[in-house]
Amino acid sequence: xxxxxxxxxxxxxxxxxxxxxxxxxxxxxxxxxxxxxxxxxxxxxxxxxxxxxxxxxxxxxxxxxxxxxxxxxxxxxxxxxxxxxxxxxxxxxxxxxxxxxxxxxxxxxxxxxxxxxxxxxxxxxxxxxxxxxxxxxxxxxxxxxxxxxxxxxxxxxxxxxxxxxxxxxxxxxxxxxxxxxxxxxxxxxxxxxxxxxxxxxxxxxxxxxxxxxxxxxxxxxxxxxxxxxxxxxxxxxxxxxxxxxxxxxxxxxxxxxxxxxxxxxxxxxxxxxxxxxxxxxxxxxxxxxxxxxxxxxxxxxxxxxxxxxxxxxxxxxxxxxxxxxxxxxxxxxxxxxxxxxxxxxxxxxxxxxxxxxxxxxxxxxxxxxxxxxxxxxxxxxxxxxxxxxxxxxxxxxxxxxxxxxxxxxxxxxxxxxxxxxxxxxxxxxxxxxxxxxxxxxxxxxx
Amino acid sequence: xxxxxxxxxxxxxxxxxxxxxxxxxxxxxxxxxxxxxxxxxxxxxxxxxxxxxxxxxxxxxxxxxxxxxxxxxxxxxxxxxxxxxxxxxxxxxxxxxxxxxxxxxxxxxxxxxxxxxxxxxxxxxxxxxxxxxxxxxxxxxxxxxxxxxxxxxxxxxxxxxxxxxxxxxxxxxxxxxxxxxxxxxxxxxxxxxxxxxxxxxxxxxxxxxxxxxxxxxxxxxxxxxxxxxxxxxxxxxxxxxxxxxxxxxxxxxxxxxxxxxxxxxxxxxxxxxxxxxxxxxxxxxxxxxxxxxxxxxxxxxxxxxxxxxxxxxxxxxxxxxxxxxxxxxxxxxxxxxxxxxxxxxxxxxxxxxxxxxxxxxxxxxxxxxxxxxxxxxxxxxxxxxxxxxxxxxxxxxxxxxxxxxxxxxxxxxxxxxxxxxxxxxxxxxxxxxxxxxxxxxxxxxxxxxxxxxxxxxxxxxxxxxxxxxxxxxxxxxxxxxxxxxxxxxxxxxxx
Numbered sequence: 002x003x004x005x006x007x008x009x010x011x012x013x014x015x016x017x018x019x020x021x022x023x024x025x026x027x028x029x030x031x032x033x034x035x036x037x038x039x040x041x042x043x044x045x046x047x048x049x050x051x052x053x054x055x056x057x058x059x060x061x062x063x064x065x066x067x068x069x070x071x072x073x074x075x076x077x078x079x080x081x082x083x084x085x086x087x088x089x090x091x092x093x094x095x096x097x098x099x100x101x102x103x104x105x106x107x108x109x110x111x112x113x114x115x116x117x118x119x120x121x122x123x124x125x126x127x128x129x130x131x132x133x134x135x136x137x138x139x140x141x142x143x144x145x146x147x148x149x150x151x152x153x154x155x156x157x158x159x160x161x162x163x164x165x166x167x168x169x170x171x172x173x174x175x176x177x178x179x180x181x182x183x184x185x186x187x188x189x190x191x192x193x194x195x196x197x198x199x200x201x202x203x204x205x206x207x208x209x210x211x212x213x214x215x216x217x218x219x220x221x222x223x224x225x226x227x228x229x230x231x232x233x234x235x236x237x238x239x240x241x242x243x244x245x246x247x248x249x250x251x252x253x254x255x256x257x258x259x260x261x262x263x264x265x266x267x268x269x270x271x272x273x274x275x276x277x278x279x280x281x282x283x284x285x286x287x288x289x290x291x292x293x294x295x296x297x298x299x300x301x302x303x304x305x306x307x308x309x310x311x312x313x314x315x316x317x318x319x320x321x322x323x324x325x326x327x328x329x330x331x332x333x334x335x336x337x338x339x340x341x342x343x344x345x346x347x348x349x350x351x352x353x354x355x356x357x358x359x360x361x362x363x364x365x366x367x368x369x370x371x372x373x374x375x376x377x378x379x380x381x382x383x384x385x386x387x388x389x390x391x392x393x394x395x396x397x398x399x400x401x402x403x404x405x406x407x408x409x410x411x412x413x414x415x416x417x418x419x420x421x422x423x424x425x426x427x428x429x430x431x432x433x434x435x436x437x438x439x440x441x442x443x444x445x446x447x
Numbered sequence: 448x449x450x451x452x453x454x455x456x457x458x459x460x461x462x463x464x465x466x467x468x469x470x471x472x473x474x475x476x477x478x479x480x481x482x483x484x485x486x487x488x489x490x491x492x493x494x495x496x497x498x499x500x501x502x503x504x505x506x507x508x509x510x511x512x513x514x515x516x517x518x519x520x521x522x523x524x525x526x527x528x529x530x531x532x533x534x535x536x537x538x539x540x541x542x543x544x545x546x547x548x549x550x551x552x553x554x555x556x557x558x559x560x561x562x563x564x565x566x567x568x569x570x571x572x573x574x575x576x577x578x579x580x581x582x583x584x585x586x587x588x589x590x591x592x593x594x595x596x597x598x599x600x601x602x603x604x605x606x607x608x609x610x611x612x613x614x615x616x617x618x619x620x621x622x623x624x625x626x627x628x629x630x631x632x633x634x635x636x637x638x639x640x641x642x643x644x645x646x647x648x649x650x651x652x653x654x655x656x657x658x659x660x661x662x663x664x665x666x667x668x669x670x671x672x673x674x675x676x677x678x679x680x681x682x683x684x685x686x687x688x689x690x691x692x693x694x695x696x697x698x699x700x701x702x703x704x705x706x707x708x709x710x711x712x713x714x715x716x717x718x719x720x721x722x723x724x725x726x727x728x729x730x731x732x733x734x735x736x737x738x739x740x741x742x743x744x745x746x747x748x749x750x751x752x753x754x755x756x757x758x759x760x761x762x763x764x765x766x767x768x769x770x771x772x773x774x775x776x777x778x779x780x781x782x783x784x785x786x787x788x789x790x791x792x793x794x795x796x797x798x799x800x801x802x803x804x805x806x807x808x809x810x811x812x813x814x815x816x817x818x819x820x821x822x823x824x825x826x827x828x829x830x831x832x833x834x835x836x837x838x839x840x841x842x843x844x845x846x847x848x849x850x851x852x853x854x855x856x857x858x859x860x861x862x863x864x865x866x867x868x869x870x871x872x873x874x875x876x877x878x879x880x881x882x883x884x885x886x887x888x889x890x891x892x893x894x895x896x897x898x899x900x901x902x903x904x905x906x907x908x909x910x911x912x913x914x915x916x917x918x919x920x921x922x923x924x925x926x927x928x929x930x931x932x933x934x935x936x937x938x939x940x941x942x
Contacts, residue, residue, distance in 0.1 A: 050530075054531055055456075056530070084896075301521060320560065357874040358872050359874060361839070363870070363872065364870070365869065365870045366871075367868050369865065369867075370854075371862070371864045372884050375857070379883070380881070380882060381884070382879075382880070382881040383878070384877075384879045385871040385876075386877035386878065387875060
């Protein structure tokens, strides 16, 4: 890393941090402020990633590492815009809406929850000294994980805390929506979500990250999820950014024995998008599933980075990421499965499939297996190509026009992932978004 | 009736593994030949010394010096910081000033009769008697002892067809136009750290030119040996197949036992013009180091072929069982339309061996095809990495790649890693990659034992079956050697 390359932005964030610190009004006495300070130190020490880092070889981080982004207040978008991104079928559960990182009370809904379920604003949880904050915040996503984790942590202000105590089966989905509406100057938004599912609990949640309007921005969210023994969490993540938008997210998951985690990542595109998912399988007999669907068009660049760490024996992981790329968009998939020596009887499967809709579209696929144990079943596959001409022919022979045939087959390609969402209302919501975006992708290709 | 071997108390897994780990390197011996070496150290004078010693033309010295100056500006891979390192190999920093860059057998040799009897003896120990090969196998051998070719056979027969097969030094003197035209045209001087070093200090190697329309009637073969202590080997191979020509080239290596690590940074360039085919097979069995991993060869090689013409084909086959560290990616640049690239590899790492090997298939021409079959076997504490790039460029429409990488693990201290890099830049091409990892199951061994096969035979059978697709690509005589080598390498290793 060349320090001089990144110094202006690091200095910029150091200055921003001072302003932020002053504005905390006594909040800087809180223990969490030490975490923020340590994060800023880590950022100053390690800097942002550069293209020379293996993890960033196929996505040049310069647009986010050299940009000078800062906080901007924003007006509330109209209800029509908001309703596109809320799950229509969810009328009762909690919904937390944040605009440029600030909580929007009128758009949010915080109903009473059963005993043992805490759904709150992160700022309140910090102020009230919530035990989950002290035990987990910044512990699953360490600031040592790199410049982006450090940047988010240094500016932890608000976000969501969802904590479910042991044995509680909370099936009402929790909805968290982070909207970014950039202002005149390049806008920085660093939302933070902390999810703690204690032993034997169950939780279903949807996180949505959307940017609207014109203007440059960097949305750099971090979500931390901790699963206790036998906990089950299903997490759906929807991301959609503007062509001028930069989105660099981190999802960190730590799992204890016998737990079950499923992630559905829906990437609807954006000018510069990087979505990281890192899971650590720290106990025995865990089942972990990472599903991903990314759709891109125009000149978008979309990078998906996943890491599954098998650190204990007898766990299973399944991963399926699919990409549909139109126009001149670029997609990247990099997935790593790391099987530690102790992790015998691991069963891991990883698959990446990509469909290129345009001759100017590009994909870089890098599935990786790093295996240090012998009694394992690990495999991966990656395929890239266009729609099967025979399948198109089959449909055309039955009187379906070529354009319609392509539409059907492209939808079917994406549907495999949509179908994996277990909750009906969330699935219907995702399906509508995917259908609409695929239609746009196919129309622009014709 | 069961075999006598299975009546004896069967060895436990641990015993078998230990026996395997303690296996001595069977090709380890040192031939004592006086060498005319350059003093250790690397600077422009060393390069001038090598060039003068070989009576090279001015342009070649300039080319070497250009490469050296580029090398000076490049970063030693060991000096990179952790997040930027991509290779899964670890070794202490190499002191390039401690290496002697030139060593040649003292006597000038014109015919086989003049070959030092000691050298001949070395070859006999290795089981490659030159005379016998001349008579029986019909293989022309350009034997490299340390850095200078000592004997070449069948030259006359090949010359009749217009085929040039000689040492690199001879080629520089007798065919300077061809050498100047193609040298560095596939692997540029600044390609990578070790290739640049090779360009600056290479001492000798082989040169092959097959004229248009000629099918080389025999397998061309070179045996490399590393001998003088403290001498890095910097070989240079250039194979050019002109329009419609065909050649099959074999390269095999063994090396004597040694206590100090030896760097080997060879460069191999292949050029196939229109409708030409080159088949390049390697068996590599250099000294892997002792049980503690001390003293093995560092095999950092750059191998690349260019399918320049339409419908040309380059096929790489490698069986890698030796070296402390193997770091090489025999690659194909598919420039011509309808050209074909193939890579078949078996890599075995045992003891403390490390291998980071694979290929690059760069599709530039339309309708180009590539196939990659890689079999990695890790035992004891071996670390085996497949790293392969497949790039389908924008103009390479209707191209196709199929990749299959299988890893086998024997023992719970070893590692098997798969890192494909797949880039597709047009919509009409299809790329498929699949990889799997497995071990030799106790149930499989048990099944074989039950049917009267000893554990060793069972392992050998399973491993040979695992590698069959690759071994089948080797020329006959090489396939026999490779099967034997696999047997020896995995003697008694059971998972």
